[in-house]
Amino acid sequence: MIVEDMMRTNIYKLTPADTIEQAVHMMEKERLRHIPIVENDDTLIGIISDRDVRDARYSIFSDNPLPDVLQKPVKLIMKTEVFTTHPLEFVSDVASMLSEKRINGAPVTVDRKLVGMITGRDLLDTLVQLTGADQPSTQLEVKVSDVSGQLADVATVFKDHRINVTSMLIYPDKKSSSKILAFRIQTMDARPAIASLKEKGYELAGPSIPEWGT
Amino acid sequence: MTKKNAAFIFNQEQLAYKFSDTHPFNPTRLELTVDLLQTLGALPSEEMIAPRKAVDQEICLFHEKNYVEAVKKGGRGELPPGTADNYGLGTDDTPIFANMHEASSLLVGGTIQAVEEVMEGRYKHAANLGGGLHHGFRGKASGFCIYNDSAIAIQYLRKYYDARVLYIDTDAHHGDGVQWAFYDDPSVMTLSIHETGRYLFPGTGAITEKGTGAGYGYTLNIPLDAFTEDESFLECYKIAVEEACAFFQPDVIVTQNGADAHYLDPLTHLASTLHTFKMIPKLAHQMAHTYCEGRWVAVGGGGYDIWRVVPLAWSYVWLEMSGCSELAQGALPQEWRNHWMTKASDPLPEYWEERKDLVPCVPRRPEINEKNAQTLEKSLYYIQRELRYSHVRRS
Numbered sequence: 001m002i003v004e005d006m007m008r009t010n011i012y013k014l015t016p017a018d019t020i021e022q023a024v025h026m027m028e029k030e031r032l033r034h035i036p037i038v039e040n041d042d043t044l045i046g047i048i049s050d051r052d053v054r055d056a057r058y059s060i061f062s063d064n065p066l067p068d069v070l071q072k073p074v075k076l077i078m079k080t081e082v083f084t085t086h087p088l089e090f091v092s093d094v095a096s097m098l099s100e101k102r103i104n105g106a107p108v109t110v111d112r113k114l115v116g117m118i119t120g121r122d123l124l125d126t127l128v129q130l131t132g133a134d135q136p137s138t139q140l141e142v143k144v145s146d147v148s149g150q151l152a153d154v155a156t157v158f159k160d161h162r163i164n165v166t167s168m169l170i171y172p173d174k175k176s177s178s179k180i181l182a183f184r185i186q187t188m189d190a191r192p193a194i195a196s197l198k199e200k201g202y203e204l205a206g207p208s209i210p211e212w213g214t
Numbered sequence: 215m216t217k218k219n220a221a222f223i224f225n226q227e228q229l230a231y232k233f234s235d236t237h238p239f240n241p242t243r244l245e246l247t248v249d250l251l252q253t254l255g256a257l258p259s260e261e262m263i264a265p266r267k268a269v270d271q272e273i274c275l276f277h278e279k280n281y282v283e284a285v286k287k288g289g290r291g292e293l294p295p296g297t298a299d300n301y302g303l304g305t306d307d308t309p310i311f312a313n314m315h316e317a318s319s320l321l322v323g324g325t326i327q328a329v330e331e332v333m334e335g336r337y338k339h340a341a342n343l344g345g346g347l348h349h350g351f352r353g354k355a356s357g358f359c360i361y362n363d364s365a366i367a368i369q370y371l372r373k374y375y376d377a378r379v380l381y382i383d384t385d386a387h388h389g390d391g392v393q394w395a396f397y398d399d400p401s402v403m404t405l406s407i408h409e410t411g412r413y414l415f416p417g418t419g420a421i422t423e424k425g426t427g428a429g430y431g432y433t434l435n436i437p438l439d440a441f442t443e444d445e446s447f448l449e450c451y452k453i454a455v456e457e458a459c460a461f462f463q464p465d466v467i468v469t470q471n472g473a474d475a476h477y478l479d480p481l482t483h484l485a486s487t488l489h490t491f492k493m494i495p496k497l498a499h500q501m502a503h504t505y506c507e508g509r510w511v512a513v514g515g516g517g518y519d520i521w522r523v524v525p526l527a528w529s530y531v532w533l534e535m536s537g538c539s540e541l542a543q544g545a546l547p548q549e550w551r552n553h554w555m556t557k558a559s560d561p562l563p564e565y566w567e568e569r570k571d572l573v574p575c576v577p578r579r580p581e582i583n584e585k586n587a588q589t590l591e592k593s594l595y596y597i598q599r600e601l602r603y604s605h606v607r608r609s
Contacts, residue, residue, distance in 0.1 A: 188481070
């Protein structure tokens with residue numbers, strides 16, 4: 001998946017001469033944490049965060065913001081060193097960049113012109129989609145050894161039961177060298193598939209019946 | 215005219231909603247319930263009302279027209295497999311069966327009928343235990359459910375009675391179809407208490423699902439940990455229902471009474487006993503009288519231990535509703551047991567509640583209860599805060 005597939009194109013932006021007051025209103029109304037600052041031709045020249053605005057606006061010891069501060073242009077508080085990304089960038093690379101630079105969002109530019117914004121929240125929404133949790137399904141986690149062919153073998157079981165797989169993730173098991181295959185399958189009654197998997201000797205994670213005592 | 219107490223919507227034709235002999239969603243459980251109630255003398259003929267068939271226009275209060283057409287074609291054997299797939303039909307969960315549209319329409323009509331009996335003031339309460347198919351989506355079948363009778367009936371309540379509807383879903387699976395149907399509607403509050411979607415179908419029903427737009431705060435979810443028992447289940451249920459009523463001030467309560475939170479249920483991992491199913495309708499009944507002048511519509515839902523659990527759980531609903539809950543104690547009628555004994559694939563129960571020494575004891579109980587208490591607190595945070603502020607504003 002690339003940035004273009006998930007970036008927001010409905011962008012809230014300001015020009016360097018706009019006032020801090022306008023930025024405050026825009027952030028509050030649209031619940032934004034970042035506003036990119038552009039020239040009239042959309043060339044990106046800076047970014048302001050809600051923190052920049054807060055720092056400029058007033059001291060925590062004063063109830064009222066100073067009116068002349070609010071009328072100052074945003075170019076006085078904007079950061080000009082901006083981490084940007086490109087529409088064709090891989091989403092995983094953007095995620096690494098946000099994490100590494102400890103930032104929450106980045107403008108998307110082509111030829112230095114602003115075309116979109118991408119934020120941590122967009123990435124999280126995509127993660128939810130990738131885990132398949134937005135579609136009615138049952139989750140099964142199957143432990144397999146880390147050798148080739150395992151995924152195909154497990155998937156055949158679902159095929160035999162005519163069960164549609166809505167999503168699939170592979171992650172390493174923390175306690176052994178095995179891999180966990182996490183499937184979301186489109187069925188309410190997973191018992192037949194579970195039985196077949198167990199019959200083939202697979203270990204399944206899930207709410208297994210604990211040792212009932214009486 | 216004085217209102218009669220309660221109406222039981224049922225006829226034999228409702229049993230036609232059947233996918234196959236081996237499918238877990240088995241209408242025999244409805245037959246077992248009716249027979250048990252009749253044996254007890256708790257179902258006089260003047261309280262039993264035949265459901266009507268819902269017409270297309272009513273079904274389309276919620277469903278898409280082309281989906282209804284697909285269901286009709288499916289029931290006539292005219293739906294190509296590729297097309298069926300798009301509508302969630304012909305899967306192992308919701309296979310196609312002959313006349314599926316007619317059978318489903320009767321379940322929908324039953325729930326609408328129950329709504330009418332209550333809203334027209336003929337009865338205080340009404341039950342359609344064949345309904346409660348809460349997974350059905352606007353244009354797609356899901357999780358054994360073709361038409362979502364509850365979503366349709368709630369739309370009906372909105373359209374013809376302009377009523378504020380509180381929907382309470384105690385099925386072990388999240389009531390996703392009904393939730394999404396009214397996600398942005400502040401006139402309908404949905405409350406679902408279910409096993410966490412961590413592993414269980416449909417996977418949704420997290421506390422973060424709270425509604426959207428004008429409907430924010432009008433969706434409540436209480437996802438319980440696997441192996442939750444009576445005490446914790448009932449505590450969460452009681453507090454959530456009481457708070458939801460105080461916050462929302464409903465005109466009518468619709469309860470979905472899935473009976474699959476029981477420890478014997480083969481599809482889920484909750485661990486309640488019949489005691490929970492005795493207490494659930496009691497509180498719903500009480501709340502209906504406190505807030506809605508008695509207006510209460512109950513539907514069925516899931517429940518896959520059809521011999522030992524569902525007939526008793528559903529009988530509790532009707533006995534509570536009709537004011538005969540004292541009949542549900544001690545031994546079950548021998549006549550009923552004799553009638554079904556040879557057909558039953560599990561030994562039929564002897565008493566209305568399990569013998570305490572047969573109920574399994576779950577390890578890690580304190581941790582599970584603690585986790586659930588936290589879930590409840592987080593889930594109710596928003597409406598409790600709103601309630602506090604509204605008190606402050608009023609005073």
